[in-house]
Amino acid sequence: MxxxxxxxxxxxxxxxxxxxxxxxxxxxxxxxxxxxxxxxxxxxxxxxxxxxxxxxxxxxxxxxxxxxxxxxxxxxxxxxxxxxxxxxxxxxxxxxxxxxVDAPFVAVEMNVAGHGDAQLITFRTNVGDVVEAGPSHPLRFVDEAETGGLKPYVLVRGRLEALVARSVMYELVQHGEEIDIGNQRMFAVRSGGEIYPIMPSETLQRLSL
CATH class of the missing domain: 3.10.540.10 (duf1285 like domain)
Structure with missing residues (x-):
């Protein structure tokens, strides 16, 4: 004031x-x-x-x-x-x-520990925040229509998200797996006991052709 x-x-x-x-x-x-x-x-x-x-x-x-x-x-x-x-x-x-313009933070580094339901993905942002993807810091994946690309975001705090840097995104999807979610088979990633869908498995198969 x-x-x-x-x-x-x-x-x-x-x-x-x-x-x-x-x-x-x-x-x-x-x-x-x-x-x-x-x-x-x-x-x-x-x-x-x-x-x-x-x-x-x-x-x-x-x-x-x-x-x-x-x-x-x-x-x-x-x-x-x-x-x-x-x-x-x-x-x-x-x-x-x-x-x-996009997100206030950028996730510039990640670490993966554990496997399956025990897998935990930790991100470090460009300003030094360290967050573990899970219930308090969910991941979401957005299709970027203008480029046909994929943009992952992780919630840092409040409504503030970090855009996962492109190089980190490539590392992240390497830890994805096909999982049945409801009536659909999805390519998704696990962290902190949660499952975060990336895309339908059939879409992934088309991209792999």
């Missing part, structure tokens, strides 16, 4: 300049010790910020990439996606909108 910002700190209503960004960095640093309870904060909306997260996970501010990983990691801890489908940076006193 503009009238609740600290003395000598610019309002985020004017966050399009370096002073406004410095104010956001300062407040995010105080809010972002560990993972702050952003889902419990309900500050006033202070407008949109010219900040964008590209599909490869690169953050841009005013059209320029943010090169400092520590700063990107800091901002990532105060991200929240709301029911309106928009993504915001949240501090206890302000809420600013940013643009996310």
């Amino acid at each position: 503009a009238n609740e910002t600290e003395p000598n700190n610019p309002s985020l209503n004017d966050a399009g300049d370096s002073a406004g960004l410095a104010a956001l960095i300062s407040r995010a640093a105080r809010a972002g010790k560990g993972l702050p309870p952003v889902d419990r904060w309900n500050p006033d909306f202070c407008g949109d910020l010219d900040m964008e997260i590209r599909p490869d996970g690169t953050w841009f501010y005013l059209g320029t990439p943010i090169g400092r990983l520590a700063l990107v990691q800091l901002f990532s801890t105060v991200l929240r996606k709301d029911e309106d489908g928009k993504t915001y940076l949240i501090t206890p006193v302000e809420k600013v909108g940013i643009r996310v």
Whole structure:
């Protein structure tokens, strides 16, 4: 809220300049010790910020990439996606909108332990989150119509997902298997006691021809 910002700190209503960004960095640093309870904060909306997260996970501010990983990691801890489908940076006193082209995070590495029902797939994101795919962090697979490709996502927290990087996706599908789900045979992957369908087995067979 503009009238609740600290003395000598610019309002985020004017966050399009370096002073406004410095104010956001300062407040995010105080809010972002560990993972702050952003889902419990309900500050006033202070407008949109010219900040964008590209599909490869690169953050841009005013059209320029943010090169400092520590700063990107800091901002990532105060991200929240709301029911309106928009993504915001949240501090206890302000809420600013940013643009996310695809997903806010990218899963850049994975590890597989165990087999069958005991199999567990763990992902690491580009900002350092480590999540185990399962009931709390489900996987989903989306057909990319324009390219005919497959895009897997894993839920990181709240409504925030990580797009599984292409190289990691190839590794992921190597752990897939054909499983009967309901009345259909599916090519799917197991993790954390859950089964995540990738595609019908007949589709996989056509692709393999």
